[in-house]
Amino acid sequence: MAADTYDVVVRAARAVVDGREQPVTLGIRDGRIASLDAAQPWDLVLADDEVLLPGLVDTHVHVNEPGRTEWEGFDSATRAAAAGGVTTVVDMPLNSIPPTTTLAGLRVKQQAAREQVHVDVGFWGGAVPGNVADLAPLHGAGVFGFKCFLLPSGVEEFPELDAAGLHAAMTELARHDALLVVHAEDEGELGASPHGVAYAGFLASRPARAEQVAIDRVVGTAAATGGRAHVVHLSGADALPAIRAARAAGVRLTVETCPHYLSFVAEEIGDGHTEFKCCPPIRDAANRELLWQALADGDVDLVVSDHSPCTPELKRLDSGDFGDAWGGIASLQLGLPAVWSEARRRGHDLVDVVRWMCEAPADLVGLRRKGRLAVGHDADLCVLAPDASFTVDASTLHHRNPVTAYAGRTLTGTVRQTWLRGVPVDLDGAPRGRLLERGEA
Structure with a gap:
């Protein structure tokens, strides 16, 4: 095929393709990858210290707009995503007002996002008490699945499901083969959240057993209904044996963890450093290593x-x-370097990182043209300098508010370019992202 049949040709001596690192000459046409071995001339040649990755897919992002846009919004969140090599975001249904628990709420969210997004954006629906009748309409409108909590979410407009509510939601979603993603902590296992500056007190109030008990409930409900369940932000490695057993028994269960659980440890969090507070909490160093081993073994599927x-x-x-x-x-802007910094110390390579942060998240939500450098896929690209280091300055991040647990931390792996559908993302230019729906070809 003649080189002039491509809109642009990108040459990389190193690229992660089909489970290995290899050279590619990427021919891009109409926003998609048309060839991995395109003819010259080359329009862009990556530098010797750069590796071409697929754009990351982050399926766990709280954008918060509308309603709490002062926390974060679509413009700032998707700029941050693009700066961090993330080309697809799936937005969580809570912390915005209204939440995405009805079709009307979804339309409000889509309208708020439509003209602002610098990367492609899809949406989760929400499962809350009393909205079983709303699940099918939301599914039909293209949400990628449904989020629920098994304990109070922290915002009054998104209440938790009790055991009966979980069963009812999963029964309804099983009818549509729709995914239920679960914040799995059991309120009955929590201690009172103590006031004060001691991180140890906060950690003790949310023990790993709270995750174990809640995950057992999710597993039992999925087994009883035939539904698909996904555990979000696993922090406690004590739940891993139950997860393995459930999968071995045929329960349709997937699991994610997050960069902060793979990066930080409780022993190093100083008193009063509330930038590290998250739920479930960051646990001890031994727990962190068990999470890394679970990723290596495939017991944890993805990192978002x-x-x-x-x-x-x-x-x-x-x-x-x-x-x-x-x-x-x-x-959002720091996930790739945070994970890569820790992964390389443990002998993992970029093929592993791509599997955890590109391929598996895309597969989870059925994005068939995302997460891989493959013919027919969207030409969403991340140009990474894997050996370049930087120290995080929160004031320079694109997040709306300059607060992050990574402030002052030196990370390895610098994102130098991000391409969306065959065109470099200009963070100062007009937004070119699209709103995505489940099942798009």
Whole structure:
């Protein structure tokens, strides 16, 4: 095929393709990858220290717009995503007002996003008490699945499901083969959230057993209904034996963890440092290594950010009170270097990182043209300098508020370019992202 049949040709001596690192000459036509061995001339040649990756897919992002746009919004969130090599985001249904628990709520969210997104964006629906009748219409409108909580979510407009509500929601979703994603902590296993600056007190109030008990409930409900379940932000490795057993028994269960659980450890979190507060919490160093081993073994399927920002005031940085502070870590722009920094120390390569952060998230939600450098896929690209290091300055991030647990941390792996559907993303230019629906070809 003649070179002039491509809109652009990108040459990379190193690229992650089909489970290995290899050279590619990427021919792009109409926003998609048309060839992995295109003829010259080359329009772009990556530098010797750069590796071509697929654009990352982050299926766990709280954008918060509309309603709490002062926490984060579609413009700032998707700029941050693009700066971090993320080309597809799936937005969580809560923290915005209204939440995405009805078709009307979805339409409000889509309208708010439509002219602002710098990367492609899809949406989760929500499963809350009393909205079983809303699940089918939301599914039909193209949400990628449904999020629920098994304990209070922290916002009154998104209440938790009890055991009967979980069973009812999963029964309805099984009829449509729709995915239910679950914040799995059991309220009955929690201690009172203590006020004060001691991280140890906060950690003790949310023990790993709370995750174990809730995951057991999810497993039992999925087994009884035949539904598909996904556990979000696993922090406690004690739940891994139950997860393995459920899968061996044929339960349709997938699991994610997050960069902060793979990067930080409780022993290193100083008192009053509420920027590290998240739920479930960051646990000890031995637990972190068990999570890494679970990723290596395939017991944990994917790594996504759980980007959950808020205003500095809500983080209670002035008082350092873990009882009052909002729980959530802002990390959308930093997920790739955070994971790569820790992965390479443990002998993992970029093929592993692509599997965890590109391929598996795309597969989870059925994005058939995302997450891989493959013919027919969208030409969503991340140009990474894997050996280049930088120190995180929160004030330079594109997140709306300059608060992150990674501030001052030196990370390895610099994103130098991000391409969306065959065109470099210009963070100062007009947004070119699209709103996605489940099942798009």
